[in-house]
Amino acid sequence: MCDCDCHKNYNLDTLIPSVGVITDIKEQTPDVKTFRVNALEGGKLFEHKPGQCAMLCAPGVSEGMFSITSSPTNKEYQEFSIKRCGQLTEYLHSLKVGDQITVRGPYGNNFPVDTELKGKNLLFIAGGIGLAPLRSVINYVIDNRQDYGTVDILYGSRSADDLVGLDEIQNVWMNTPGINVHLTIDREQEGWDGHVGFVPSYLRELEFSNDKTVLVCGPPIMIKFVLQGLQEMGFTKEQVYTTLELRMKCGVGKCGRCNIGSKYVCKDGPVFRFDEIDELPNEY
Numbered sequence: 001m002c003d004c005d006c007h008k009n010y011n012l013d014t015l016i017p018s019v020g021v022i023t024d025i026k027e028q029t030p031d032v033k034t035f036r037v038n039a040l041e042g043g044k045l046f047e048h049k050p051g052q053c054a055m056l057c058a059p060g061v062s063e064g065m066f067s068i069t070s071s072p073t074n075k076e077y078q079e080f081s082i083k084r085c086g087q088l089t090e091y092l093h094s095l096k097v098g099d100q101i102t103v104r105g106p107y108g109n110n111f112p113v114d115t116e117l118k119g120k121n122l123l124f125i126a127g128g129i130g131l132a133p134l135r136s137v138i139n140y141v142i143d144n145r146q147d148y149g150t151v152d153i154l155y156g157s158r159s160a161d162d163l164v165g166l167d168e169i170q171n172v173w174m175n176t177p178g179i180n181v182h183l184t185i186d187r188e189q190e191g192w193d194g195h196v197g198f199v200p201s202y203l204r205e206l207e208f209s210n211d212k213t214v215l216v217c218g219p220p221i222m223i224k225f226v227l228q229g230l231q232e233m234g235f236t237k238e239q240v241y242t243t244l245e246l247r248m249k250c251g252v253g254k255c256g257r258c259n260i261g262s263k264y265v266c267k268d269g270p271v272f273r274f275d276e277i278d279e280l281p282n283e284y
Contacts (some may be wrong), residue, residue, distance in 0.1 A: 015252070017057055017102035018045045022095055023077065027165045029157075032129060033093055034081045037103065044078055045103050050137040051271045052111050053245055056080065062088040065248040068106065069132045071139035078103075081132040081164060083203065107251035107272045111215060111241060113144075120213040121149035124245030125226055127199050127218025128157050131164050133243050134217050142176050149178075152208060156184040156199040161193045177180050182206060202226035203233075210234035215241045227274060237274035244277075245270040 023035035039045050040272070048054070048068050057063040066153040070079035084093045097103065111117065122141065124134050141148050153173060157163045163183065172182050184195040184202045195202055199222055210233055215227055223242060230240060244265050253267030261281040 005194050013046070013109060014105055017055075017104050019076075020045050020101055020103050022097055022099050022101065025095075028081065028166075029162045031248045032081055032162075032164050033084075034165070035092070035095070036070075036077050036079050038077045038099065040100075044075065046106060048072055048085070048106035050080070050111035050140045051109070051111040051133060051243055052106035053108050053248055053251070053270065054078075054080070054103050055107065055251055056082075056088075056092065057087060057102040057104065058091050059102070061091045064088045065107065065251060067133040067243075067245055069135045071136050071143060072086055073140055081129065081135070083129045095222065104251070107266060108248060109268070111243075111271050113137060113140055117141075117213055118147050119149065121131045121208070121211055121255040122151045123150070123208055123212040123214045124153045124155075125154075125199065125203065125214060125216040125218070126155045127163060127222040128162060130216075130218030131155055132217075133245060134215055135165065137215060138173065139166060142173070142220075143181065145176070145178065150180070150212075151178060152180045152182065152206075152212070153183075153208065154182045154203060155184070156197075156202065160185050160189050160194075198222075198225075201228050203229045208233065210239075213239050213241070217243055237278060241271060241272045242274065242277070243270045244272060 020037040020042055021040055022035055023038045026034040028034055049072055053065050053067050055063055055065055066080045067084060068078055069081045082089055082092055084090055124138060126134050141151060169181060173179050184197055185192060186198060188196050203226060216223055247258050247265040248270055249255050251266050253264035258265040263280055
């Protein structure tokens with residue numbers, strides 16, 4: 001390789017597709033499925049860190065970048081939660097257990113779970129499919145519970161039917177000591193006895209102390225008002241992380257389609273602090 005830093009978040013192995021087999025499919029919501037993928041010989045396709053992504057390839061159809069939603073502490077398989085919203089995802093949703101798929105990765109940087117987040121109180125804020133990139137971090141924190149302080153998870157969606165991974169949230173996260181989960185849906189729904197309201201509004205109601213490091217992911221409009229709410233509560237932008245994974249394209253910063261100003265999301269991200277995003281042109 002050359003002496004530049006254009007390949008700092010990947011190596012030659014990440015450019016070679018691995019063939020995986022789908023060993024389980026969970027229908028999380030009407031338009032989100034979680035696919036469990038194993039190497040043909042069993043086990044994981046490769047090692048990754050929380051927040052990194054992989055390129056899922058469907059020969060003859062297309063390929064796309066997706067978050068690895070399983071924690072690296074899981075040594076048996078990797079998972080991808082995929083929302084049906086186009087040609088590639090429509091094809092992926094048609095796959096069955098036993099079908100094969102090629103995967104390249106991991107790509108991008110990761111949430112700093114072993115450095116800046118270690119020992120901190122954590123607040124996760126997600127909306128809709130935005131929980132998928134944070135799930136890897138949350139389960140990593142749970143599996144290394146002694147290394148982190150209190151954990152709060154604020155998660156919302158349009159309806160109860162659109163809450164991704166509700167079984168895991170209720171049966172694992174809510175039953176883990178030191179984990180506080182706050183769920184909300186946008187509108188009242190028959191059978192739902194939890195909170196009703198948008199995530200930014202619920203954030204203000206909960207009045208979290210500003211001694212936490214925040215990880216947020218969701219629709220851009222949600223993130224905009226969440227950040228406003230956090231600042232009103234005394235949080236600084238240096239305390240808040242997000243992922244711009246939707247801007248990732250080739251994964252290695254070569255095609256140029258992921259750039260925001262001088263930054264390449266594939267190479268310099270997708271995980272950024274909000275003070276770092278502030279330094280970029282208003283293009284994201």
